Amino acid sequence: MARVKIHPLIWVLALVWLLLTLLPFWFMVSSSFKTALETYTRPVWALPLSPNIDNYKAVLSGGFFRYVFNSLLVVSISVTLILLLSAMAAFVFARLPYRPAKPLFGLIMAGLAVPVHVTLIPVYSLTTRLGIYDTPWALIGPYVAFSLPLTIFILTEFVRQIPRELDDAARVDGCSPARTFFSIILPLTSPGMASMGIYNTVMLWNEFVFAFTLTASPNQRTLPLAIWEFQGQYSANVPAIMTVLTMTALPMIVVYIFGQERIIKGMMAGALKG
Amino acid sequence: MNHKLLAGLGILGLVAGASVLAQQKKEIVFWHIQSSEPGLSLVKKQVDRYMAANPDVNVQVVPIQNDAYKTKIKVAMGAGQGPCVFATWGGGPLFEYVKANQIIDLTSLLNENNYKNRFLSASFSAITFNNKIYGVPVEGVSISIFYYNKQMFAKLGLQEPATIAQLVSTANTLKKNGIVPFSLANKTKWTGSMYFMYLVDRMGGARTFINAATRANGGSFQNPVFIRAGKMLQDWVKAGYFNEGFNGLDYDSGQSRGLLYAGKAAMELMGNWSTSIMRSENPAFATNVGIFPFPAMRAGGPAGNVVGTVGDNYYHIASNCKHQKESFEMIKFLIDDQAVTERGAAGRIPPVKSFKPTDPDLKNIVELVNNAPGTQLWYDQYLAPELGEAHKDTTQALMGLTMTPEQAAKIMEDTAKRLAGK
Amino acid sequence: MTRVKPKNEYALTAIVFLAPTVLLLLVFVVYPILESVRLSFTRWTGLGQSQVYVGWSNWLRLLQDMVFWKALGNNLILALLSILIQLPIALALALMLDKGGRAMRFLKLAYFIPLLVSSVAIGFLFKYIYDPNFGLLNAVLNGVGLNNLAKSWLGDPSLALYAVLAVICWQFIPFHMLIFQAALASMPAELHDAALIDGATENQFFWRITLPLLQGTIRTAVVLSLIGSLRYFDLIYVLTGGGPSGSTELMATYMYKQAFSSFNFGYGSTVAVALILVVLLISGVVLSLTKRFQTEV
Numbered sequence: 005m006a007r008v009k010i011h012p013l014i015w016v017l018a019l020v021w022l023l024l025t026l027l028p029f030w031f032m033v034s035s036s037f038k039t040a041l042e043t044y045t046r047p048v049w050a051l052p053l054s055p056n057i058d059n060y061k062a063v064l065s066g067g068f069f070r071y072v073f074n075s076l077l078v079v080s081i082s083v084t085l086i087l088l089l090s091a092m093a094a095f096v097f098a099r100l101p102y103r104p105a106k107p108l109f110g111l112i113m114a115g116l117a118v119p120v121h122v123t124l125i126p127v128y129s130l131t132t133r134l135g136i137y138d139t140p141w142a143l144i145g146p147y148v149a150f151s152l153p154l155t156i157f158i159l160t161e162f163v164r165q166i167p168r169e170l171d172d173a174a175r176v177d178g179c180s181p182a183r184t185f186f187s188i189i190l191p192l193t194s195p196g197m198a199s200m201g202i203y204n205t206v207m208l209w210n211e212f213v214f215a216f217t218l219t220a221s222p223n224q225r226t227l228p229l230a231i232w233e234f235q236g237q238y239s240a241n242v243p244a245i246m247t248v249l250t251m252t253a254l255p256m257i258v259v260y261i262f263g264q265e266r267i268i269k270g271m272m273a274g275a276l277k278g
Numbered sequence: 279m280n281h282k283l284l285a286g287l288g289i290l291g292l293v294a295g296a297s298v299l300a301q302q303k304k305e306i307v308f309w310h311i312q313s314s315e316p317g318l319s320l321v322k323k324q325v326d327r328y329m330a331a332n333p334d335v336n337v338q339v340v341p342i343q344n345d346a347y348k349t350k351i352k353v354a355m356g357a358g359q360g361p362c363v364f365a366t367w368g369g370g371p372l373f374e375y376v377k378a379n380q381i382i383d384l385t386s387l388l389n390e391n392n393y394k395n396r397f398l399s400a401s402f403s404a405i406t407f408n409n410k411i412y413g414v415p416v417e418g419v420s421i422s423i424f425y426y427n428k429q430m431f432a433k434l435g436l437q438e439p440a441t442i443a444q445l446v447s448t449a450n451t452l453k454k455n456g457i458v459p460f461s462l463a464n465k466t467k468w469t470g471s472m473y474f475m476y477l478v479d480r481m482g483g484a485r486t487f488i489n490a491a492t493r494a495n496g497g498s499f500q501n502p503v504f505i506r507a508g509k510m511l512q513d514w515v516k517a518g519y520f521n522e523g524f525n526g527l528d529y530d531s532g533q534s535r536g537l538l539y540a541g542k543a544a545m546e547l548m549g550n551w552s553t554s555i556m557r558s559e560n561p562a563f564a565t566n567v568g569i570f571p572f573p574a575m576r577a578g579g580p581a582g583n584v585v586g587t588v589g590d591n592y593y594h595i596a597s598n599c600k601h602q603k604e605s606f607e608m609i610k611f612l613i614d615d616q617a618v619t620e621r622g623a624a625g626r627i628p629p630v631k632s633f634k635p636t637d638p639d640l641k642n643i644v645e646l647v648n649n650a651p652g653t654q655l656w657y658d659q660y661l662a663p664e665l666g667e668a669h670k671d672t673t674q675a676l677m678g679l680t681m682t683p684e685q686a687a688k689i690m691e692d693t694a695k696r697l698a699g700k
Numbered sequence: 701m702t703r704v705k706p707k708n709e710y711a712l713t714a715i716v717f718l719a720p721t722v723l724l725l726l727v728f729v730v731y732p733i734l735e736s737v738r739l740s741f742t743r744w745t746g747l748g749q750s751q752v753y754v755g756w757s758n759w760l761r762l763l764q765d766m767v768f769w770k771a772l773g774n775n776l777i778l779a780l781l782s783i784l785i786q787l788p789i790a791l792a793l794a795l796m797l798d799k800g801g802r803a804m805r806f807l808k809l810a811y812f813i814p815l816l817v818s819s820v821a822i823g824f825l826f827k828y829i830y831d832p833n834f835g836l837l838n839a840v841l842n843g844v845g846l847n848n849l850a851k852s853w854l855g856d857p858s859l860a861l862y863a864v865l866a867v868i869c870w871q872f873i874p875f876h877m878l879i880f881q882a883a884l885a886s887m888p889a890e891l892h893d894a895a896l897i898d899g900a901t902e903n904q905f906f907w908r909i910t911l912p913l914l915q916g917t918i919r920t921a922v923v924l925s926l927i928g929s930l931r932y933f934d935l936i937y938v939l940t941g942g943g944p945s946g947s948t949e950l951m952a953t954y955m956y957k958q959a960f961s962s963f964n965f966g967y968g969s970t971v972a973v974a975l976i977l978v979v980l981l982i983s984g985v986v987l988s989l990t991k992r993f994q995t996e997v
Contacts, residue, residue, distance in 0.1 A: 014796060021793065022810055024870065028825045029813050040559045044536045048828040049836055089724075092717035102714035108722060113987075115729045116927045117979035119952050121959065122972040123732040124349070129357040130727070149728035152721055154924065158879060161920045165886060165913075181713040192886075199882040203815070203875065210818035216346045217353050220307070221338060228818060232343040236314040239555045240531055242824060249821040256816045261809060352960050356746045374963050378747035465854070465941055523832035523852020525944035526860060531827050536834060664962040675945040680857055 032253070035246035036060070043242045059247035066233055067222055068251070075227040078140045079208045082147040086155055086204050087197055089148070094159035094193070095185045099171065115153030123150075124217050131218050142218040143226070147208050155200045162196035163189055206256055227252050303336040304601045306608060307361040309351065311591065312417075313341040316624040321612065323620065328611040335604050355380060362599035363609060365591040368404030368413065369659035370666055372592070376407050381594040383410045387606050396613075400647075401589030401629035404655050414606075415589025416613045419627040419647060422472045422585045425552055426545045427538065428568045430457065438570040442480060445573050449519045452544050459519045461543035463527035463534035467670035468658055470524070470677045472547050473514075475585045475657055476572040477507035484583050484652055490690075491661055493698050499690035508676050508683025515677055525678045532559070539563055547572065549586060550643050554625035569639070571646055584650040587659065589629040668693045733976060739969035746965035758970040768971060771949045772978065774861055778868070778950070779929035779982075785869050787921055790876035791914075795906070797877075798884040808881075815874040823938035826867050830854050830939075854940055857947035864939050864948055868932065876921050883917040884910075919990050923983055930979045951975040 027049075035043060036059055037052040046053075093112075096105050123146070131142045166189060174184045190197075212228045219225050230252070234244035312321050318341055325337050340361070342350055347365075354360040360380070366372045375381050388394040388411055394402075401415035431437070434455060439445040449459035464470040478487055482503030489497025490504075514520065521543055527533040535552075537543035539560050546552070556564040574581050593612065595605045611617065613628060621628045627640055635641045647653065658666035672689050675681035740758055744751040762768055793811060797804045814822070829836045832852035841850040853863040887910070895905045933952040936942065942949040942957065951971060959968025 018796060018807060022807060025811050025813050025874075027829075028817050028822060031825045031828075032817060032821050041539075044532060044539045044559065047834065047836070047839070048825075089721050093721045096714045096717045100710050100714045102710050104711075105714050105718060108718060111722065111725050111730070113980060113983060114733060114976070115725050116924075117931065117976045117983070118729050118733055119931050119933065119955060119972055119975055121349075121933075121952070121956050122736045122969065123728060124353045125356040126732040126735050127728060128353050129359070132357065132359050145724070146728055149724040152724060153729075156721070157924065158920055161916045162882070162886065164916060165883070181710055182716075185713075185717075195882040195885040199878045203878060206816055212346075212818075212820070213349070216342070217350055220309075220340045222341075228820070229343075231820065232313040232341070232346070233318070234314055235343050236317070237311060237344040238530060238549070238551050239559070240824075241314070242531070245824070246821065249818060252818065253816050253821075257809070257813075260812055260816065349960055352746050355748070356965065358748060371963065374745045374747055378745060378750045380748050465939075465943060467941070467943070521833060523855030526852055526854025526856070526940065527831065528827055531824060533827065533831060536831075540834070542833060662963075664964060667957065667962045671943075671946065674943055678855075678857060678944045680945040 029253075032246050033250050035243050036250045038243045040241055040243055059244045060251075062244055063230070063247045063251065066230070067225070068230060068248075070223060071225055071227045071230050072255075074140045074225065075209060078143045078147065078226060079205055082144050082151070082208055083201055083204050085144070085148045086151045087201055090152055090155035090159050090200065091163075091190060091193060091197060092185065093152070093156045094163045095189050097156070097160045098163035099189070100181060112153045112156050115150070116157065120150070120213055124213070127214070128217055137218060138220045138224050140219070140224060140226070143211075143214055146214050146218070147211065151204050151208070155204060158200060159193060159196050162193050166192045202260055205259055209252070209256055304334055304604055306335060306337045306363060306599075306601055306605050307340065308337055308363040308605075308608070309340045309342055309347070309361040310365045310593075311342055311344050311347045313343045317341075317417075320617070320620055320624060320626075324611045324614070324617045325608065327616070328608045331611075332604065332607070335601070335608070337608055358598070360596050360598070362596055362601065363593055363605045364596070365417075365593055366413070367590045367659050368587070368592050369655055370662040371659070372405060372412065372594075373407055374663065375594070376412055379597055381412055382597050382599075382602060383412060384414065384595065384606065385409075385411045388414070393610070396630050396632070398588055398629045398631060400653050403653070404587060404589065404659065405592050413592035413594045414609045414613065415629040416593055416609070417589075417591040417626070418621065419588050419629055419643065420549045420551055420586050420590065421588075421643065421647060421653070422476070422547060422549055423569045423571055423643070423646065424545050424547050425538070425556075426568050426570070427541065428566050430541065430544050431568070438568065439573050441573050441577050441579075442575055446514075449514070449517070453518060457541075458521045458537060458543040459545060460514075460521075461534040461537040461546040462520045462524040463529040463531075464524045464674055464677060465527055466529040467674050468656065469529050469534070469548070471657060471670055471673045472585060473511055474507055474673050474676070475654060476547075476582075477510055478503055479583050479585065479654055480572070480575045481507055481510075483580075484654060487654065487657070490694070491657075491665075493694065499694055500684075500687045504687050504690070505683040508686055511677060512679060512683065515679060520677075525674055535559070550627070553639050553643075557625070569642060571650075581650060583652045583654045584647055585654045585656065587655055588647065588653055590659075662697055665690070665693050665697055733973075736969045736972050736976075739966055740973045742966040742969075743964075744966040745963040746959060746968075747963070751966070754966070758967050761967065762970050762974060767946060767949060767954060768951070768974070770946060771951045771954045774948065775930050775932070775950050775978075777861065778865060778932060779926050781865055782869060782872070782929045783922055783925045785865075786873050786876055786925055787918065789869075790873045790921070791880050791918075793873070793877045794880035794884055795910075797881060811877060812874045814871050815878075819871075819934045819938060822867065822871060823935060826935075826939060827854075830863055855944055857945045860940050860944060861948045864936055867935055867939065868929075871935070872925070872928070876925070879917060879921055880914070883914055887913060923986055926986060927979055927983055930982065931975060951978070 031048060034052055037055050037057070039056060042053060096102065097109060127146050131137045136142045170188055171184050174188050179187070210228055215226045215228055230248045231245045234241040234248070308325070310321055312318055321341070322339060325339050329335060329337055351360065351364060366375070397415055402411055405411055405413040405415070434451055436448050436451060439448050452459045462470060482501065486497070486501055486503045489495045490499045490501060491497070521537055534546055535556070538546055553564070556567060571584065593609045595602050599605055613630065618628045618630055618633055622633060622635060625637070625640070627633065627635065627644060635644055657669045661669060668690055672681060672686035676683060676686050739751070741753060741755060742751040743754045797808050797811070800807070828834070830853040832838055832855065837853065838850040841847065851859055854860050891909060892905065895909055900908070931952050932950055933956070936948055936950055936953050937956070940948045942953040952975065955968050955971040955975060958964045958971055
């Protein structure tokens, strides 16, 4: 790893940026220990008057763990599918001399362009007709489909950057394209895959619109809908909502720490390839 | 990976199997927006009682948060696969459901055994089209009134204003003392609209708006009354009666109540749901809050209407619902005697004649409604959806001083004409 | 395994590898788009079977609809500024994290946080930060004596778009940072060592080696930022709802308002199709100008 001395001014800027990024986190976590009154009468950034855990009790007494389970189920299956399908498609677009595949890249662009709200009615119809409405399974299809375009788009660029001599060598050794993909391209794309894995996990973990359109009963809901119990028509219990959001973000932070390790490992794999 | 997928398909099969079993009961799907307490249990308890009394029926109750509901119900209706029973706010948007044959006429069911008589008669006005009634009023009376800080008024020697002139002088006194007279969070748009609706009513009486909206008796949104009301509202903005930056503040996140709680603002024109919100958010402040109706134009003159609703949320039965009779019985449980008692205890005002509130604040509000000559439904609910949106947009722009009252009136009139021409 | 001719083998692999993706996109993307195109020629409240074919009238209305053009303009401002602000900052942060080694482990985590927190939390947070009476931003400005810079950020039609833009940048810089980080991580370290041995300075290395190698990634980031800005919805809806006075209206929020609030599903679909066309057109132009995205085989 290349190490370079960092200018003090850069450190200062780095710390300013750190402050800016930690702000929401601080707001979210500290609000979760406040009472509703405190959020109105004292400054947003102030420390809680007393570490009050009533919000946590209130959140945990609801269906929280059920929501966590549903979210884990949906997100893990979706992200696995997204990464595998995207890497395969990226390999085709970046490497295979198969002309009919080219126009399909337009399909990917269309997928990036489509605004989510126009898809709701057709997707809802489809889901009810398939009989999977109001189950976590209803979410997997749209989640995978709407994450594929972005992921393919980025991974295609990654695959392109892998030196071509590597797969040429494999071909000379008699590897089939599929073999080349699984044994050469896939491992070398791992930093990109890790990044996209993290990104998609986070996005789907917080996904809201499909979650409320395609599920109904409280038992089938995913985590982002857990805030509903604290949000009425005219008012919101801000501290309780922040509690839900804090508990929603925690697993993601763990995932990210883990994902960081993967990036570093991927980088080392990259270093070996020369 | 493949194992996961297979396991997934397996569970899918189980889920499908389970739902087949459940379908041997009569299934009613019921969507409402009481997603937070106390509304959540108020609904659930009555539905549970209904199911206990009718073991052959299974009601699937789906509480949905307000904003999400507005999207979800449109998606379901657009796909033609909506719930059996669902909530609306009545008025113009509901009329679209009627025109599209999405909900059933409940007139005969309501007339059975004079059931209809149980309700305040005003509660049906927002759900009656061509003399047919399309819903049941349940969730309660919500009207717009002024909330004010009693201590602050006492300290400055202020009285509850009875005329608009007094309201203006009260505002001036507050302003001189460095206090914002009216707290407003108007990103939400319907909040600022309350001022406009009242000014139109006080300046032009109830018919001005109704005539313009129904295109009857030569009514027009360019009637000088709308323009004068807009001018007065802009004068108030220019005089600094409203807090700074109100068009960027969100009512639902409590940004206007914050100003009241902090003693930076003295009054807020708001729906009476505020009472229960303040009680739960800031009990000490809630005891220090008084209410008064929007003042009359002049002393001794007509008091004018109250603006608000006497029944919403309303509950409706979808045309494609297989168990309409059972659905109606279920709705009856939501507003039977026991439900009314529970609703009253939770600070709600059920729209039924028998309800006699004991709580002094609720009593005041009920008297206000009873004494008013009539109730003007919120414009954005009364009008056809597109016109309602135009009303909210133009009023926000008016108050932001980016549009003149004449321009706003023209946009409203043009939109109304275009919709009438369809 | 029987030996297949390479050409066929490529075709077979391509078909097998792409089939699931294409199937999913046909169902969830192409079908809804075609449905929207069809609806853009109808008048429909969005309820029941009441669709009426109205020819091109929705499209004629769109051409004269000042709100739509204003929204498109806002989208373009958002896109341009997003690219100009987000990408340089994201690249600088990624470079710093890449060079910094172990000391940066904590920063790597912390900088990513805006992306981890849901838009709901970010919405609440910035409502309170921008609040002209209690907000953090004005409190800081007043505190350092810049009282006349304290504004009602979301309430002023001339500022609201930029106020929301700042939040969007803040939320998405970590995304681009992540992409750049991954691209830098896949760069062979020997390049750097070799260049330094040859006597290149850090600066020269960045401009002559790193940046050219990142070209593809930068193009990807530009296109994604562009598309993301053109169909943006989330925080605008939460923070301003398109107001005040339409100053932050975007194509997507306008579409939503027409389709779901005004019960004009037909016209809302017209706006949606126009949005899709704008995105495809602009991104098509950018892609063909940069030429890179047709596989160079």
